[in-house]
Amino acid sequence: MESVERVLKGDRLALARLLTQIENEEPSGLEALSTLYPHTGRAHRIGITGAPGTGKSSLVNRLALHLRQNGWSEQTDSEAESVAIVAVDPSSPFSGGAFLGDRIRMRDLYGDPGIFIRSMASRGALGGLARATVDMVEVLDAAGFAVILIETVGAGQAEVDIARMAHTVVVVDAPGLGDDVQAIKAGILEIADILVVNKADLPGAENTLRALQLVLELAGTAQRTNPDAKAENAASKTVWQPPVLPTVAIQGDGIAELAQAIHNHREHLDLSGEYAVRERARVRNEMEDLLRQQLMAGFLAHQPESTFEDALAMVLAKKKAPRQAVRELIEGRNG
């Protein structure tokens, strides 16, 4: 397939076209994805998430610039990494959602051939968005990008889905986002490998840093007192302690430290064997998703449209519960 060859050779136009085909779920795009799949598995996939107002986009922007200019580590002579950015955030300036003012200097990124930016068109159903994002990240991986930054807005299923497709999850916070913001951390901490307090020059930054540290310590204590977790930790050689890093993204402060922390996390994943565990969980989840989707399509294709509509009418009339109606649909006894 010609377009696949061109994507593998680094043709940006072919890449952009293929991504659009995949976003639109065109058969040609999905076929190309199958052909590209053996070339995947080399990119470091990094999810960057957090509430609106934390400055995620600036952080992603600066991190991409840093990786292009300095690579992962300032100590080593590491090479500049090619970076793809996928913005799955309706509030991101990358995805064109920030219509009330885009304060980020996007021109720093545009024009650099080592950076590729793709924003997801905002849709009603975030489920389809997550599905398309998975496929697009695979294509970017096959296309040879060393780093894929996946930016998404915090909270909800989309975030969990993004976390599932990333090797390293960076959760971004900022001071002054309201009283009960701390509370949400309980859920987010479960998926965070690295915590960032952006806008660390604002008043209250010290409190936010301390609060996150406190929550992490509490979580650490809980883990230590859980015998199962203990045994598991002993089995893996090292235990990852999520660092809490202050940054001021718009000034570039703390970005080198963030890059270093991400690099350290990747090394931890490789050394501890957790990389393989995460990959396995990610692929299993993706396949289960596809199986559900394809079984549904196959089922509906093999019967008249009226069958489902009749069952729907019965439920709307409260004559049957949804679960019962669906069971009867599958067993082929309706009416």
Add this chain to the structure above:
Amino acid sequence: MESVERVLKGDRLALARLLTQIENEEPSGLEALSTLYPHTGRAHRIGITGAPGTGKSSLVNRLALHLRQNGWSEQTDSEAESVAIVAVDPSSPFSGGAFLGDRIRMRDLYGDPGIFIRSMASRGALGGLARATVDMVEVLDAAGFAVILIETVGAGQAEVDIARMAHTVVVVDAPGLGDDVQAIKAGILEIADILVVNKADLPGAENTLRALQLVLELAGTAQRTNPDAKAENAASKTVWQPPVLPTVAIQGDGIAELAQAIHNHREHLDLSGEYAVRERARVRNEMEDLLRQQLMAGFLAHQPESTFEDALAMVLAKKKAPRQAVRELIEGRNG
């Protein structure tokens, strides 16, 4: 079934037990749900969503109290409504997530027999949470609660799911939640029937109110210049214009106006015929969801576990793309 009888008679203990069974997806609970289903369809289901820090929980609390004391409207002699609260928000004090300080006086609600509060245990997968919430709301509806308040944290799939199961969606905002918060409104506005600016006594409240009004006007203009939307609006007798209401929930300010607006929206739904349209879309979506889930369970039950595991191994070895492997699984040719 005895437990069903008891739930229909208003037995709170039986209700709480049934909800737990349903949350745990126990067969007895799902069977009871089928028996209860013909009794559903009377409750007004209200989704209340917004970012952390907006004071959603206080608002829900106050709204519930108001409905108990005054009913929907201060003008009429409306009866006090029985209210159920379902908290699907990890940061909500109802769901026990706000471990860094619960500032809301919950005792105002506890002890009132006309109020029932249920929080969803926080889980890794919000998908399962949304599924269980749907079922639990059906049970509360059948149990005779006139109003069901579903509180959820803003952004993401969970929010969209909650919006799908609600008749009226209230989106809560607050001043001072950061620069790019406005941007996210683009997505949230699509699901909002009523907008609330809580903490309206804080500096910046006027700006937030104006910004939301502006966004609504822009959205209104877009609708008017779209000929399809125009025709559709002409067909339905009235067009709902989402109001933007200031509140100070902890002082109870603006709560009566919010209750009135929700009541007005429900009247609009009934008069315009949109109620039936929403119900149809909601039930259709729920049935498709169940169909996917049950087809998957049925498929996996009819073959050895190793079949799926073998396919997974092929994908992990990059020998097959996930989509291809799943297609072959369904067609029964593996290896």
